[in-house]
Each structure stands twice: as C-alpha cells, then as structure tokens.
Amino acid sequence: MISFVGAGPGDADLITVKGRKLLQEADMVIYTGSLVSKDHLKCCKDSCEIYNSASMTLEEIVDKMEKAARKELKVVRLHTGDPTIYGAIREQMDLLDEKGIDYEVIPGVSSFTAACSAIKREFTLPNVSQTIILTRIEGKTKVPEEESLELLAKHKASMALFLSVRYMDRLVEKLKKGYGREDVPVAVVYKVTWEDEKIIIGTLKDIKEKVERAGITKTALILVGDFIKGEYERSKLYDPSFSHEYREASK
Numbered sequence: 001m002i003s004f005v006g007a008g009p010g011d012a013d014l015i016t017v018k019g020r021k022l023l024q025e026a027d028m029v030i031y032t033g034s035l036v037s038k039d040h041l042k043c044c045k046d047s048c049e050i051y052n053s054a055s056m057t058l059e060e061i062v063d064k065m066e067k068a069a070r071k072e073l074k075v076v077r078l079h080t081g082d083p084t085i086y087g088a089i090r091e092q093m094d095l096l097d098e099k100g101i102d103y104e105v106i107p108g109v110s111s112f113t114a115a116c117s118a119i120k121r122e123f124t125l126p127n128v129s130q131t132i133i134l135t136r137i138e139g140k141t142k143v144p145e146e147e148s149l150e151l152l153a154k155h156k157a158s159m160a161l162f163l164s165v166r167y168m169d170r171l172v173e174k175l176k177k178g179y180g181r182e183d184v185p186v187a188v189v190y191k192v193t194w195e196d197e198k199i200i201i202g203t204l205k206d207i208k209e210k211v212e213r214a215g216i217t218k219t220a221l222i223l224v225g226d227f228i229k230g231e232y233e234r235s236k237l238y239d240p241s242f243s244h245e246y247r248e249a250s251k
Contacts, residue, residue: 002065002075002101004089006082006108007031011193012039014109022106027073030061035080035219037194062095069101082110085134086162112160115189115221119199123158125232129225131157137164137171153178158225165190165220168208175224176204185228190220201228 003022008014015023023029024043031040033052041050049068053061061077068075079087083105096103112134116123123132133152136143141163152159153175164171165188176182182205190198202210204224211220 002069002077002096002103003106004077004079004083004087004092004103005106006084006087006110007036007040007078007080008109009081009111009114009193010037010191010197012037012042014114014193015040016106016108019106019108022074022076023078025074026076028064028068028075029078030056030064030075031078032080036078040078058091058095062092062099065092065096066099066101079108080111081114082108085110085112086136111192111221112162112223114192115160115187115223118189118192118197119187119201119223119228121187121223121228123160123225123227125227126235127233128227128230129156129158131155133157133159134162135159136162137167137174139163139167149174150178153224156225158227159223161222161224164222165211166217168211171222172204172208179204184224185226185230187223187228188216188220189223190214190216192221 005019005022007019020043023040024045026044026048028049029041029044030051030053033054044050051064065075065077077092079089083089084107089105093103124130133155135147135149135152137149149171156179161171175184182203184204186202186204186207188200188207188211198214198216200207200210200214
C-alpha cells in the first residue's frame with residue numbers, strides 16, 4: 001500500500017498519530033526534503049529505504065513507489081502540511097491509477113491553520129468573517145483570471161496566501177484594490193512551528209517594508225483580514241441568552 005501522508009507544517013510532533021504509525025511501519029519513505037523536517041525520519045526503522053524527492057522527477061517518484069508496491073512493501077509519500085493543499089499529489093495519484101496501484105491519503109495539519117494558531121487568532125469571527133479563502137498570487141504557476149487577488153479580496157473574507165511572499169509588491173497592490181483600503185491587518189508567518197519561526201504583523205500599508213527588512217523571501221504564510229485585529233461580536237454558542245440543543249437560555 002502507498003500512503004500519501006501530511007507531515008504537518010514543521011514541528012515533527014504535529015503529524016497525526018496515524019501518519020506517525022505509518023512512518024514507523026514503512027519499508028520506503030519518499031519525503032519532500034526541502035520542506036519536511038528530517039526529524040520525522042528518526043522514527044523510521046533501520047531497514048527503511050529513504051529518498052528525498054527534491055532531486056527527483058514525477059516519473060522517478062512514481063517508479064520508486066510502483067516497484068515497492070509490486071513487492072507488497074509499505075510506502076509513505078511524505079508531504080509537507082496537508083497533502084491536499086498545493087501538494088501536487090493529483091498527478092502522482094493519476095499515474096498510480098493508470099498502473100492499477102492502490103493508495104490512500106492521510107490528512108495533515110496545514111500551515112494555514114498553524115499560522116493562525118501562531119498569531120493566536122481565529123479565522124471565523126461573528127460579524128467579521130465566516131469564510132476563509134486559501135489562494136496564491138500568480139507566479140510560475142498560473143492562476144485562473146476569475147481567481148485574481150483583487151476579485152477575491154472584494155469578498156472581505158479571511159485570507160491565507162501560500163507561495164506568495166516573494167511577490168509582496170504585486171500582492172499588496174492587488175489586495176488594496178480588492179479591499180478598497182490599506183489599513184487591513186496582515187500577518188506574515190515565516191517557517192511556522194519551526195525553531196526559527198518569525199511573525200511579522202502590519203497592515204497593507206506597511207507590511208511590504210517590514211517583510212523586506214526581515215529578509216523573508218520564501219517559506220512564509222500570509223494571513224490577511226480583520227480577524228487579525230478589530231472588533232467582533234460574541235459567539236451565540238456560549239451566550240447565556242441563547243438556547244440550543246444542549247442548554248436552555250439562562251437570561
């Protein structure tokens with residue numbers, strides 16, 4: 001069996017119990033070496049074959065997995081964060097489907113939730129935002145025109161931007177157009193949950209300069225929205241005047 005496993009955002013303890021167990025049992029591990037902590041490999045058995053996918057092509061990765069699967073070995077394809085978000089796993093799974101090889105996908109803690117936790121905030125606040133937009137700015141990978149940042153920002157939802165910190169100039173300008181203001185709070189979280197994690201808080205007006213001074217050009221999540229700073233209404237869930245299935249209103 002081949003298991004696509006989410007390793008979490010950085011801290012090796014943020015992998016799921018199921019993911020850790022699969023690593024311990026694996027006969028082969030192919031991990032995203034540029035992003036996944038090598039601490040995960042410490043729990044692999046001595047006989048486990050380990051490959052760093054950073055220097056491999058799609059075909060080389062799938063060939064390794066296929067050969068191991070044909071021998072009925074246990075394979076873990078270890079991806080950063082959650083493999084279903086910017087994980088490039090679909091192309092791997094499609095090739096495995098063509099070859100008739102079974103696989104499973106084990107979710108992981110995504111860097112976008114880890115980043116929000118790092119700044120001690122909540123994406124969804126009453127009267128602020130009940131929607132989270134996960135996206136990226138166009139770089140080498142094209143983004144559909146209908147998903148341009150200025151159009152998405154018009155929704156005023158909470159946003160998490162992946163793979164975009166090197167394009168702060170364009171990013172800030174597009175977000176300003178969408179939000180129609182430059183005082184929107186922004187948090188940039190570099191290497192979230194790693195030992196050298198950095199958090200930079202600002203607004204669309206000054207975040208570009210702050211990020212440049214910090215020398216951050218990659219491996220960072222950008223969080224945008226009024227959930228970071230501002231007023232919000234109290235939740236109905238624990239409001240004493242609100243009744244629900246498990247509690248009668250006390251006021």
